[in-house]
Amino acid sequence: MHFVTYTQSTLVYVMTELKYAEAVRAALRAELATDERVVVLGQEVGALGGVFTTTKGLQREFGPERVLDTPISEAAIAGWAVGAAMAGMRPVVEIMFMDFVMLAMDQIVNGAAKLRYMSNGQLSVPLVVRMPAGAGTRHGPQHSQQLESWFAHVPGLIVAMPSRAVDVYTMLRQAIRSDDPVVFVESKYLYFRESGEIDESVLPELPVTQTARVVREGTDLTVVTAGRMVQRVVEAARDLHESDGIACEIIDLRYLWPLDTGAIARSVARTSKLAVVHEAVQTFGWGGEIASWVAEYCLADLDGPIVRIGSQRAPVPFAEVLENAVVPTEALIKEKLRELATY
Amino acid sequence: MSELDTAGNGLRLYRSMVIIREVELHIERLHRAGRMAGSFHSSVGQEAAAVGVCEVLRPDDLVSSTHRGHGHALAKGVTVGGLLAELFGLANGVSGGRGGSMHLHHPDSGFLGQNAIVAGGMPWAAGAAWGARQQGRDIIGVSFFGDGAASQGLFYETLRLAKLWNSPCLFVCENNGLAHSMPAERLFGDPGTHCRLVAEHGIKAEVVDGSDVLSVYKVAHSLVGYVRTGYPAFLEVTVGRARAHSLNDPEYEYRDRDSGKNWLEENDPISSLRKGLPDLSEEFDQIDLEVSTLISHETTRVESGDINQANDALRDVYTVDSGVRND
Ligand SMILES: Cc1ncc(C[n+]2csc(CCOP(=O)(O)OP(=O)(O)O)c2C)c(N)n1
């Protein structure tokens, strides 16, 4: 990734405990204050602050020219932002629920992702598309999907998927400064359930090199995960350690692209076992890519089958008992990891 | 005689139209001779729309275009050599041979590019014009699209948004009465002109006869002036498509074999302009000669140009090469 030069803003920075949703807002606010070319577009991102309050107060602070309430026209908003980005702006588009991005897909995949390439490097599309994704909030089948695998498949897109407030803050600021288009997958489940101490005076490191983060070190098996599932895996691993003495090493990818294969390979070399956990549907999901990459390049290190744990091949149902039968639960993760550890 | 009717204007418009016409015919011959590959959507017959509008624009105004976009590119300042090289797939093409006939991009000419997805370029021009205004740049956007775009949701979404946010963008609908091979009445029933529909949305909209480049130029001149004051406008140019949808398309399931040719014989914007300005016939002949020399010279020059290197295929996917290769 490549980032534009940073100019010091006049914001007063403080160390603050912020929720995941607040971290989104803080990052947007910092970049709006830093760079006049940054604009935020989305449905009711103004006075309402977005349905998840991630943009609350920004329109009051930066004005309706910088924080724009849009009509319900996902395709036009995305295309508009692509055009504005080509003309030098740095638009951040909010798609109210990730499920609605299908309407904007053409502009993201045929436009944003390809323009640098198609134009032989003449054009840049510094666009961020933010999307609250995933289940766990009882929104039902058309409001709960986790579709990052689609975007990870498209050359030209960066796919960011933070699991905690601290990362949201840094990664979103990095995304806005990136000259490549970034698909920014947020967890609406975590918006008000995850928080962390954010040091707003520390600027995000530019450019990002090692994208993955080792969440917990361990010697028995490697678990690669991202987004909301990180928390579940951490809890499952803690339990497994207490009950069975199993030591899981957990890798939070943070980005599906660029994919930090180095971090995965180093860990698998130590533990010899790999599980991939994601909320996206398991079949044809990104876990398959990680599994096959490891099978292809790290086979000699492996001492057990690669295990994938993803959602069942079904829409995300509304009823809690049904949802838990579709989306990987902590109990399921624990069971599968124990099985792998004792293989 | 108003400022818009001067002989100088006539000659400029003529030259620009002849370049497009002759380049398109040249490309047609290169395809038939097996020297060029890929799809090709000819704009023969539609030159007055591209030329009448682009001649009013400034170099840094931003244009988006369509699959049928060679004329828009040339009229906006893309060079004949750059275009031909691109169609040959050469490294010295305007898009380095990565785009080809439907994906030309040349921002230095104010040509954001073609978007081969029907209606896809509309929000590019509108968003770019708006974005430029946000940065205090005094430019406008122009989006060319066909009448087929009016069957896309993006058409209405973009027009409404441009109206809402006052994007200084001129939307130019080249209504050739055909979308792919389908005649308009089989797609829309009888919609009348799109202009009327758009005007209902409160957008300034006009329709003009695309067989008369001076009229297109005049209407475009006035609409562009209006757009520069900070509003969108819509210009529908009725044109005729002399060729099939694309080269080798069996369109005759949908329209009479000779209808394109017949239309051109009666409505050719190039011969109409000549007829309207009989005093300039010597100058016109001179232009014909110059253009034909230019095209053959440029063809020879670029055809022997740099071929693309395979190890360049993964450049510019991202700002920084990820280094990832299948091996
Ligand atoms: C979204 C989309 N659907 C279908 C096509 C295939 N296609 C290419 S051109 C075309 C017809 C376009 O008609 P119109 O917009 O009137 O342009 P014209 O070819 O008449 O210039 C179609 C259907 C496409 N390029 N994009």
Ligand SMILES: [Mg+2]
């Ligand atoms: Mg048409």
